[in-house]
Amino acid sequence: MKKVSTLLYIAFFMVAPLVHGATHDNIRWHNEAADTTNITNLLIKATNFGASNPNELIEFIGKEFIGTPYKGGTLEGKPEALTINLEEFDCTTFVETVTALALTIEEGKNSWQDFANSLETLRYRQGEVNGYASRLHYFSDWIVSNTHRGIVKEVTDRIPQSDSQIKTLDFMSRNRSAYPALADSADYAGIKNMEVGFRSHRFPYIKSARLTAKQVMGALKAGDIIALTTKTNGLDVSHVGILVIEKDGPHLLHASSKEGKVVIDKLPLTEYMRKSPNLTGIRVIRLQDQ
Structure with a gap:
């Protein structure tokens, strides 16, 4: 995995202030400014780590969240929306967030919007929010759906x-x-x-x-x-x-x-x-x- 060049590193931060105010229609943020900044920083840090395979990448990213508070039920709310929260996790949202960050890097992408797309793809049937039942609640469903899509x-x-x-x-x-x-x-x-x-x-x-x-x-x-x-x-x-x-x-x-x-x-x-x-x-x- 190649390291991010100095120019790309600069580009991340030149773009970041411009996109913090932009949101996808169905994103529910915990803290938009903090989360978009954290996503960008993590993508840079994990890419620069230079993992040789996806497992190394997932382990590295996972360890970056050690000490993050546990909180259940963070995805619940009406209407169903893609929830992004890097400051609190339950066991599933932790694994999904780490995996989405790794997937974004593996696909050669580098923005919080790319991460949001990866997270939605992982969390929802057919990769798209379409009501409460579209969320992959059972982990067997999560495995089947994401295996089918080659993720x-x-x-x-x-x-x-x-x-x-x-x-x-x-x-x-x-x-x-x-x-x-x-x-x-x-x-x-x-x-x-x-x-x-x-x-x-x-x-x-x-x-x-x-x-x-x-x-x-x-x-x-x-x-x-x-x-x-x-x-x-x-x-x-x-x-x-x-x-x-x-x-x-x-x-x-x-x-x-x-x-x-x-x-x-x-x-x-x-x-x-x-x-x-x-x-x-x-x-x-x-x-x-x-």
Whole structure:
């Protein structure tokens, strides 16, 4: 990955003041001035890092957010809009933001508008905001949609000792009262219609007990997107993060509700899984080389 030239670096900041006031019609900003500046700075810094592959890039960008506060529910609001918030994350918005930044760089682009397009592409079915049900709420849906568009690839089934399970994904419709947006009958119908495509959905995973195997650990890479599968009825994945390799093995870099911020978890991944009895295993996703 080539470093940004001095001229390009200057161009970023010459353009930035001119575009801060411009917004896409369906962007909901947390703090437009701060977020557009942070996006631009991160794109420059991560490009200059010179990663040799997308995994290195994702790991680098993810670590830039260590210490960022945890906050859930930041995407909720009427009407549905592309929400950009680099100052607060839940586990999914953290992974999406990091991945969108990496995708923008991999595509050779360099503006906050390019990042916004990447984020919308990742977060919404067919890459476009079209109501609450167009958001990729289930992580299986997120994987399927973004794999179909050639953005990511799931490598879980390529890892030794991988297995598969079948679940019907209907947690949202069966727990309608937990999702304020589903009080709207049209949104509820849209979610129900989406869930039809995930009846008896088969997906690969690596059981928690097998994560201690050397051949499994050896197949994981720093910068992998890790989705943690769950026992919860009707739900496929309950948490996501990014893999980092520490001296004692793989750890999860994630927006932690327990810690209240983005952290590299103090527990190795194997121990984290062992102490979380509702988790069944992991799925492994990588950004495609562009």
